[in-house]
Amino acid sequence: MSVHNKPSHIFDYDRKNLSANQLLGLYRSMLKPRLIEEKMLILLRQGKVSKWFSGIGQEAVSVGVAKALSREEYILPMHRNLGIFTSRDIPLHRLFAQWQGKAGGFTNGRDRSFHFGTQEYKIIGMISHLGPQLGVADGIALAHKIRKENRLTAVFTGEGGTSEGDFHEALNLASVWDLPVLFCIENNGYGLSTPVNEQYRCKNLADRGAGYGMESHIIEGNNILEVYQKTSEIAESVRKHPRPVLLEFKTFRMRGHEEASGTKYVPEELMASWSLKDPIENYRKFLLEEEILTEQIQEQYEQEIKAEIEENLVKANMEEQVSFSEEKEFNDVYKEFVNQQFENPYPKKNIRFVDAVSQALRQSFQKHENLILMGQDVAEYGGVFKITEGFLEEFGRERIRNTPICESAVIGAAMGLSINGMKAVVEMQFADFVSSGFNPVVNYLAKSNYRWKQNADVVIRMPCGAGVGAGPFHSQTNEAWFTKTPGLKVVYPAFPYDAKGLLNAAVNDPNPVLFFEHKALYRSVRQEVPEGYYTVEIGKASTVKEGKNMSIISYGAGVHWALEAIEELELKEVEVVDLRSLQPLDNEAIFKSARKTGKVLVLTEDSLFGSMASEIAAQVSEKCFEHLDAPVFRVGSMETPIPFATSLEQGYLPKKRLIEKLIQLTEY
Structure with missing residues (x-):
């Protein structure tokens, strides 16, 4: 340290083997989202941006994690992680267009803020319900693991989101399956206005990792070098030895939940103490003292970034407002799918409804090598109705997967598999139990293609119906919960021939399909059914x-x-x-x-x-x-x-x- 004997920063920065260029790169990467935010706050006051969720004070977490991952590895951020988007070099005019609700963004004006994903940059945005993205990360990581790609997935949540059941389900599933996921908790002190002492009772959220048999770490979230170096080390280890890791980043939210809410609920002394820990200001002082950063370089960075912001704002502002087209809106609810009919010139055999469902699943697994089945007791046991009996021996444990009792995480994982190029069939043990996974069905699977052109290649099998003396919780026929939700397909056959053909068609369809199978028909209805593979077109009576x-x-x-x-x-x-x-x-x-x-x-x-x-x-x-x-x-x-x-x-x-x-x- 050549300028001062006593450091003016409060963090213990250890550059280790990082070069001067790398150190400067981390600084510039944090400065960029900070300057964008400062500009957005001005535009918000001018009424040119409708809403803003600030990440000021948390830039080190976003940038450090993004820089620790490769560009081919997925990140699932929250709405304060602007640094992830800028670190992946998303063109700013597209971000600005997204925030203005214009077609040049990522959702054609259909969603706001960071509620979008982009396969090009391997970023999968959140939905407002927070929790489901944790299960989605499991599915993305599962696809990597099955394909032996030595890649990991990072997913973010706040300390408030850890109170949701999805957090428990996703961590438990990842632990049981040894999935390469970094579960990143940005512990920023408040869930909107609710402080941490009203959110949980353990000392550190990282302590929860032990309950899942999961490695966990506490990281100083405002120290960019600690975030980047520790995350990099852990990430490299996870690539070699796939497993989930829980990371708790201690940081603070310096502005309101969103700008309209303010920060009056935060004690002044708490705000003052965290303002001293500003990740950019402290790191800037360190770099100046180490004579790595100069005032000239600082000025150059600011000029370059501000010029980039202004240039891209002009480009976004010049874009016309998105126009309404009834046809386009309707057509984008589902992923376009040209139905391919497979005929049935095969010998027929008189079989039961339950056998037709089993045949369809088996033949679909033979046809689609990227198809995964998940559900309770579907492997050795063959499912409670024995529909998947023998599947484990034929297709292997990677594809036929018993799950814990965690419907929400499993449906989320199915979505993640689809995002990462695979197909999924999820068996609800009984259709009634889908209520425990209702949120990801109606808010994630159903809306993703409309929002940002990401389809959900998922079939959810729904054994349903009364007449078998099963009572209130094993007998519902709950199709009306889903038929009114745009983006879902709902199939409900009455005969073995249709059950087999429609289930094959459902697996082929890249859209989410809820496939209802009446339990009372399983072994009471028989029909002549072709023994080979065929399909029946969905949507035809x-x-x-x-x-x-x-x-x-x-x-x-x-x-x-x-x-x-x-x-x-x-x-x-x-x-x-x-x-x-x-x-x-x-x-x-x-x-x-x-x-x-x-x-x-x-x-x-x-x-x-x-x-x-x-x-x-x-x-x-x-x-x-x-x-x-x-x-x-x-x-x-x-x-x-x-x-x-x-x-x-x-x-x-x-x-x-x-x-x-x-x-x-x-x-x-």
Whole structure:
């Protein structure tokens, strides 16, 4: 140290083997996001930016971690990690366009801030629900590990986010599977206005690593050299010996959660003590004292960065505001997929519904070498319905993966697999349990393609339905939870032939598909089914019985109830349409049948309010009114939870009411 005997900085900087150019590079990399933020705060006050989440004071964490990873390794940041985006050299005009909601950004104006991803720069942005990205990181890392690529994934959360169940699920899954993930906690003191003493009781969040059998480290988050060097060392070790590592970066948020919230809730003395630890100011003093940085270099950096900011702001400002196109908005909800039909010229065999599902899965695994199955008890045990029995021996443990009981993390991991070029099938042991993973389904899988053109190549198998005496938590048919969520496809077959063909098609489809399998049909329905591989197009209904006097529109077990009721009442000329797919819905087939017969009954196993039956009835009434000879009738289960006792369950289900309604409609 040649300028002062006593350092003016408060951190113990150890340059180790870093060259002067490397030291200066780290400084410039921190300075850039700081100067961008200062400019954004001016624009915010001028009303030219709608919202801003500041990372001032936390630049060392973002820059240090980004510089420690290779450009081919994914990073999943939060909304204060501007330094990650700038360290990956994303063109500033694209960032500015993103923040202005313009098409030159990354989301076509459909999302704001850092809520985007980019495969080009291997950055996967957050969603506002925070937790799901932790599971997504697991999936990305799993793909690397399966392909033996010696790469890791870094994912960020704040100390507040560690209170979410997703944090526990993702860390536990990563630990059990030895996934190469750096779980980076930016402990910046406050979750919005809630201080850490109201967030958790352990002394350090890194202490939680022991509970997962996971290596953990506490790193001074405002010391750029400590962040960069320690993260680099750990990253290199993880590449050689894949495993998860928990990193707690001690830092502080110097501005509000977002600018409108301010910082009045922070004690003045706490703010003052952390202001002395400013990562850029302290590092600048160190470099000056070491005669590595000069005032001339400092001025040069500031001029270059500010010029770059202004130049790119002009470019972003000149871009037109994004224009609305109904066709474009609608077409971007799903990844474009040209359906390829595989015919079935194979010998047929009379098999059960459950066998058809198993055959489809097996043949899809044979067809797609990048397909992974995840679920509880799906490996040695073969699943609770024995659908995957023998799969472990045939396809191996890398592809047939038992999971802990952690639906949210597993669905997130499926998304991560898709991001990293693989396909995933997730088995819900029972469709009811998807509620524990609801968030990533409806907010991550469903919205990613629309938001930033990242599809979710995921099939979620949903064993569902009542009639088997399983009670309120193993009997729901909860398709209506998902049919109203744009971006999801929902398939619900009634026959073995369709089950096999549609499941094969679902695996081929690059969009997220919820595939409902009625448990009561598994071993009660048989059909002649081709033994080889074939597909049935998603989104096309099937007319299983022709007629001209009345139409019954249904799906799943309801189709069989309809056929039984027609036979019991000896009704003639009743047409039965099996929807097969609920999203997309074959409106053309529904309307064609309604216009043909003039009388329509829509049958669902679900309770009626807010059900598919209600939606279909409304559409038929609106589109086919002049062709109808009677009101559109709806039949569904009672507006109660599903009871266990046989007599109660039979009363709950709509079979008896179906008979009554059919008689009423016939006589109308």
